[in-house]
Amino acid sequence: MLSIRTYQTEVLIIGSGGAGLRCALELHDKKRDVLVVGKCEKRDAHTILATGGINAALGTMDPQDSWQLHAADTIRDGGLINNPKAVMTLCKAAPRAILELVTWGANFHREKNGNITQRFFGAATYRRACFIGDHTGREILNVLVDQVEQRKIPFLSQVYIFSLLHSSQGVYGAVGWDIRKGTFVVIQAKAVVLATGGHSRMFSRSSSRFWENTGDGIGLAYRCGAQFMDMEMFQFHPTGMVYPENAAGVLVTEAVRGEGGILLNTHGERFMRRYDPARMELSARDVVARAIYTEVQAGRGTQHGGVWLDITHKPKDYILQRLPKVYAQFQHFLGIDISKKPMEVGPTAHYSMGGLWTNYTTGQTSVKHLYAIGEVTSGMHGANRLGGNSLAEIMVFGRLTGEALARKVKRQRWRSLNKKTVDTLISTFSQQFKNKRGNDPLKVKQDLMQMMWEHVGVVRNGKQIAAGLQLLEQFKKTSLFVHGPLPMNAKLLAALDLQHMLPTCEMILKSALYRTESRGAHYRSDHPTILSSWRKNVYCTPTRQGLRLFTKPVAKIPNTIQRLILEKQPTTHLLE
Ligand SMILES: Cc1cc2nc3c(=O)[nH]c(=O)nc-3n(C[C@H](O)[C@H](O)[C@H](O)COP(=O)(O)OP(=O)(O)OC[C@H]3O[C@@H](n4cnc5c(N)ncnc54)[C@H](O)[C@@H]3O)c2cc1C
CATH class of the missing domain: 1.20.58.100 (Fumarate reductase/succinate dehydrogenase flavoprotein-like, C-terminal domain)
Structure with missing residues (x-):
């Protein structure tokens, strides 16, 4: 006998990371009915892995900073194929996101004068990353969950959504599997928001955990015929662990290189001299990743297919103070003291720039009543993501999509649940x-x-x-x-x-x-x-004849931003 629980909510949000929760708060505050579903535990979405910081042009350390410069840096680093409107919206609204987090209790690092501390991230003209120790993402998620709990927003954790309910009228709910109880969950909704995160787990080396970033939102929307964009754009971080197998891909923060760590091949050669003699180890992410890849391919890699990252020339106390997480990471997995031995590292799949196409102003996808926010979407980061922009994106577009949806669903009528469709989905699932x-x-x-x-x-x-x-x-x-x-x-x-x-x-x-x-x-x-x-x-749409690929030119970048892109060159700073 199959056990099925049914729910009805105006808006179903699939994903309880930063993007999903921020959207839920906005919908609730605008008096709409909302249900959040996540396949992991409540406080354990992928967002907690974010360590380094969240970008906003507050100008607390560098008063010359502005949202326009933030936008110019983002588009320049994005290879000029970002959606300019989305970037400008993000950069204008990011300071408000920080204020919201502070109001809700986020304890950002502060200067003696009380100002929020901001630090450099790669390719940023000024210091604009706000941070909370080396656990910024965890703190943001905790603050958002606290707010969700205070408002008593309904929340289902450990429920794996495996199909959307979809007809020619658009999406009207979803069907899931309760991982803990082994029962089915059927949710009827006026609108569905995908906040399911990225797809870095398409690759064997990934900075995500094995069970997440598996492209669920992409797969769910694909079966409804949704449109996708720039799926070829995938960011590989240069330094992940390569060994042991259960740790392969785990991020080794760029702060190691920022603090003076050097990269060596098995001949002991500081090979970055050949790839970027000016910036050496602090070159752009894609350049360092390709350099390491080339060294390994040329037979100058380590036994486990990596290179050496060496910070042993720094005193142990300094390492413990500046890089406590990396120190603990290598102790934990390999029992290695990184103040005495170099680390074995190699590139790791890190961030999905491509994903679902949305109009960004409301989060609407190409499928009726289906919305998307966060890493599952495309367009914001173009061909390369600027570190610190993703946390800003989930906060800003979580709110904006919530706002827009609150207005829409109010006027929208319910569509009845098609029992035959639900039965077919459940019996196909059970066939497995x-x-x-x-x-x-x-x-x-x-x-x-x-x-x-x-x-x-x-x-x-x-x-x-x-x-x-x-x-x-x-x-x-x-x-x-x-x-x-x-x-x-x-x-x-x-x-x-x-x-x-x-x-x-x-x-x-x-x-x-x-x-x-x-x-x-x-x-x-x-x-x-x-x-x-x-x-x-590059756009991709599933059709009966297979995938259809086509291109469209990028929208014009406004002159003020274009001028800054050409004028300002990114400086090389400590990278996180
Ligand atoms: C190691 C690391 C460090 C990072 N550091 C930074 C940083 O310093 N600054 C920065 O800006 N960005 C950073 N990022 C990127 C950033 O963390 C993510 O892009 C961001 O947190 C994504 O948030 P999200 O809400 O879109 O998705 P996620 O946080 O990935 O949440 C996705 C949610 O969807 C749920 N879900 C997925 N599939 C299903 C399904 N089928 N059914 C039900 N629920 C489902 C999951 O359970 C989860 O709750 C880092 C990433 C990594 C890996």
Whole structure:
């Protein structure tokens, strides 16, 4: 006997990270009915991994800073293909987001005079990242959850949404699986907001955790025929752990290089001299990532496919004071004292710049009644994300989408739940348990991520990508054997993840093949230069005949911002 719980809410928010919670608060305060669902625990969304800071041109340290300069830095670093309107909205509204967080109790680091401290992030003209120790994301999420609890906003944790309810009239709810109880959840809604985070787990080396950033929002929207943009744009952070296997990809903050850490290959050579002699280890993220990749490919890498990051020339006390988290990380995983031994590091998949297309002003996707906010969307960061901008984005667009939706859903009527559709979804889901043969979904997931890492990773080329697409066809045909006890079945969750990952991988591969130039994080060794003719966005839409890819030019950048982009050169500072 299947157990099904049903809910009705005006707005369903899928995702309880920063973006989802900020949106929920706005909807609640505008007197709308809202339900938040997350597949992890309440205070454990991916947002908590953010350490370094949140950008806002407050000018507390550098009064010359302005929202216009923030916008210019963002678009310049984004390879000039960001959505200019979205960037300007973000940069204007980011100071208000900081104020909101302060009002709600966020304890930002302050100067002796009481001003919020701001620090440099890579490619920022002035100091504009506000931070709370090295746990900015965790503090922001806690503050937002506290507010959600104070308002008693309904919240379902550990519920995995595996399908949206969708008809020709648009989206009207979702169906999920309660991971703890092993029961189904059916939610009817006037509108659905996807705040499901990014898709860095398409790659075997990733700074995310294994069970999140699996592209769920992308997969859910794909099956409703939504439009996506710039899926080829994926940021690889230069320094993640490469060893041991269970820690591979875990971020090693850029602060290590900011504090004087140097990169060495196995010959002991400080190889950044050959790639960027002026900025050395503090070069742009994509440049350092490609340099490390090239050293490893040329056989000058370490045993585990990385290079050495050495900070042993600094006193232990200094390291403990400045880099306590990295120190603890290497102690924990390897029992290594980084003041005595160098760290083995290599690039790791870090941030999804591409994703769902939205109009940004209201978060509306191309599908009726379906909205999206946060890392699941595209357009804000163009070809490269500026560190610190993502936390600002989730706060600003969480609020703006909440505001716009509150006005919309008030006038909107309910659509009735189609029982036949729900039954079909639940019985298709249950079929997975009936398969008596097939492959272990956990292993298939791992193999898929490895394929992506090898075929469309830090450096790509047409032949490799095309071969990756052929391999993807095999993955699509693989039958899965979901066995083991219920609930809390890791194999079942991996099988669900694969449903989202396969279309996400296909769009990344096809878009990467389509863009025949190199720009920002997208580097094609067979098309290594940036071409002005490619200053456009790549769109992807699922159709009955398969994926349709096309381009559209980027909107005009206003003259005031354009002038600043050309005038101001990014300075090299401590990077986080
Ligand atoms: C190591 C690291 C450090 C970072 N540091 C910074 C930094 O210093 N500054 C900065 O600006 N950015 C930083 N970022 C990026 C930033 O953390 C993220 O981009 C941002 O937190 C994304 O927030 P979000 O709300 O969009 O998604 P998330 O926080 O990823 O939340 C997604 C939510 O969706 C839920 N979900 C997903 N799929 C489903 C499903 N099928 N059913 C139900 N629920 C689902 C998840 O459970 C989760 O609650 C960092 C990222 C990493 C990995």
